[in-house]
Amino acid sequence: MPLNGKVLIVDDDSYVCATMEALLKNEGHELIFASSGAEGQAKALAERPDVILLDVMMPEMDGYEVCRRLKADPATAAIPVLLVTALTERKERLKGIEAGANDYLTKPIDAQDLRLRVRNAIYTRKLYDQLQQSFEQLKELEALRDNLTHMIVHDMRSSLGSVLGFAQLLKASAKNKLDEREANFLNKVERNTNLLLDMVISLLDISRLEAGQMPLRxxxxxxxxxxxxxxxxxxxxxxxxxxxxxxxxxxxxxxxxxxxxxxxxxxxxxxxxxxxxxxxxxxxxxxxxxxxxxxxxxxxxxxxxxxxxxxxxxxxxxxxxxxxxxxxxxxxxxxxxxxxxxxxxxxxxxxxxxxxxxxxxxxxxxxxxxxxxxxxx
Ligand SMILES: Nc1ncnc2c1ncn2[C@@H]1O[C@H](COP(=O)(O)OP(=O)(O)OP(=O)(O)O)[C@@H](O)[C@H]1O
Ligand SMILES: [Mg+2]
Missing domain, CATH: 3.30.565.10 (Histidine kinase-like ATPase, C-terminal domain)
Incomplete structure (x- = not known):
């Protein structure tokens, strides 16, 4: 799996942005920049990066708030957020975790630390994407199977209904002509067809209830x-x-x-x-x-x-x-x-x-x- 991707760097300090760019430029990532919390949130939504490097101390909207907003929006919630901060106190770290951040980078930034954490975050993100894709495929297959089952079951109901109807007709018209063994065969046809019909009706009812298509009277x-x-x-x-x-x-x-x-x-x-x-x-x-x-x-x-x-x-x-x-x-x-x-x-x-x-x-x-x-x- 390629470990390069789209990285959004949100920092109001252009010097920090330039440093990160220099440190990450040989890694094959596509870099995007935002110079405020609001711009960062907008770019995260528009560009869907694989990872966001988010400065904590920014005027107006700080990194914690941006992080909270990103994690609250289903469209951006799965993007890993690495908070970049000079604050190393436990209280600050907990605040970041509470806001939903996935990892931390401390300033001054260590080149190796930055490269590895960005790479790890992209790896996690790509794994998540793969899982999501498989999940979507599974859901599609499940829907296809459900439709097919529904079609078969639906058609079976009318056929079984007619088998049952004809068995009952035969039973009524041949009543006195059948010996005990033959009458027993016919009873078994009737009983088993009823069982199948019950099963088919249950299946149809279950799928109607699941789909919310069973109006309650x-x-x-x-x-x-x-x-x-x-x-x-x-x-x-x-x-x-x-x-x-x-x-x-x-x-x-x-x-x-x-x-x-x-x-x-x-x-x-x-x-x-x-x-x-x-x-x-x-x-x-x-x-x-x-x-x-x-x-x-x-x-x-x-x-x-x-x-x-x-x-x-x-x-x-x-x-x-x-x-x-x-x-x-x-x-x-x-x-x-x-x-x-x-x-x-x-x-x-x-x-x-x-x-x-x-x-x-x-x-x-x-x-x-x-x-x-x-x-x-
Ligand atoms: N009263 C019970 N005592 C012991 N086991 C039970 C009882 N009710 C249900 N079960 C168990 O729970 C399972 C599921 O019950 P459920 O009614 O969904 O299916 P079923 O009776 O096997 O088939 P169906 O109802 O579709 O004819 C049963 O197969 C049985 O193992
Ligand atoms: Mg039962």
Whole structure:
């Protein structure tokens, strides 16, 4: 990597500028000069140098202030600033660091010191540029992949919808003509197509929530009724497990997107059913908080190691435990996005062998920006 670059020298003393020019001239740098703090700030913005040598003692705007302003502006924040000062006191050095300076040069300037520090600063700057470039490329690739996935998933939804529709038609019309084995095949087609369709719908919802393109339809609703409606279709999966839904007194009403919130509860309860054994006990609990409601789903299942609590809310992420995961890892990512779209929060308290409590908090009333995009981690 070439270690020469564009150097901006900001100093009101033309003698210092000339000295630096002489010391740096054989290094292959392009030198630019500014004779005041304000001019230095303007040139930093216009010329985007690789490093700035900034005098501290200048009239009007001193070096600390220029440095603070450069670091506060995203356009210039990444340019390394070397403060050049005769002040060597600790207090002054700390002031410079506080202002965001990257390094120090003391006057009178030592030629070797100057050359090496400028070279190091340029090296750091170029590394930063390379990183930034790779990051931008990665972001572009990610966007491309997301678009492609979105397109495929979108088209899959209509095809799967028609597979399901025809399977159901066949089931209805061939009802009495199929033997047990054939009927079983058809049921499997139906069940697996439904699973795929659920996955495709989750993926589409997640990308819409991430892009802030899922408008929330906010309506007041009774949380207990909402939870009951969410749980009812899952009752067939309970087997010998027990579910206990506490009825809050007085009733709790929240203004939320009823469909999304119902699906959040369904996901949490669905997980509790999936991941607990035959003796599973699942409890749904509501708590009225100041201007918010907390909904908790507790189970006596295997629990989740603490170090995995954060990652299970990421897309396609599943806990690494003895227990096999029984899905694709989209449910909690959807819940997190849906709750955050309401400006709420979601979390888990759990430990191996101690069951799990998944909870979410929704504000009682929506804020104006509810529904804006939140990026999944
Ligand atoms: N109640 C629970 N008890 C134990 N582990 C759980 C529980 N809920 C979630 N997990 C763990 O967190 C992981 C992520 O859950 P999530 O709901 O996102 O995905 P999934 O259930 O695997 O698939 P999907 O919900 O997309 O069908 C699960 O795979 C499981 O390992
Ligand atoms: Mg799940």
């Amino acid at each position: 906010m309506n007041p609703c009774n949380m207990y009724d909402l939870a009951r409606a969410a749980i009812q279709p899952l009752e067939a999966l309970l087997g010998s497990r027990t579910i206990d839904v506490q009825r809050p007194e007085p009733p709790i009403t929240v203004v939320c997107d009823i469909d999304l919130t119902r699906r959040v509860v369904a996901n949490l309860v669905g997980n509790a059913i999936k991941y607990t054994g035959d003796d599973g006990l699942i409890q749904v609990h509501f708590e009225a908080l100041p201007q918010a409601v907390k909904v908790s789903v507790t189970d006596n299942g295997p629990g989740i190691p603490r170090e995995q609590h954060k990652r299970i809310f990421e897309k396609f992420s599943q806990a690494r435990t003895e227990q096999r995961s029984l899905g694709v890892g989209l449910g909690l990512a959807f819940c997190k996005l849906a709750v955050e779209a309401h400006h709420g929060s979601i979390g888990v308290e759990s430990d191996v062998g101690k069951g799990s409590t998944f909870w979410f908090i929704l504000p009682e009333k929506p804020s104006e920006t509810a529904g804006n995009g939140v990026k999944a981690t």
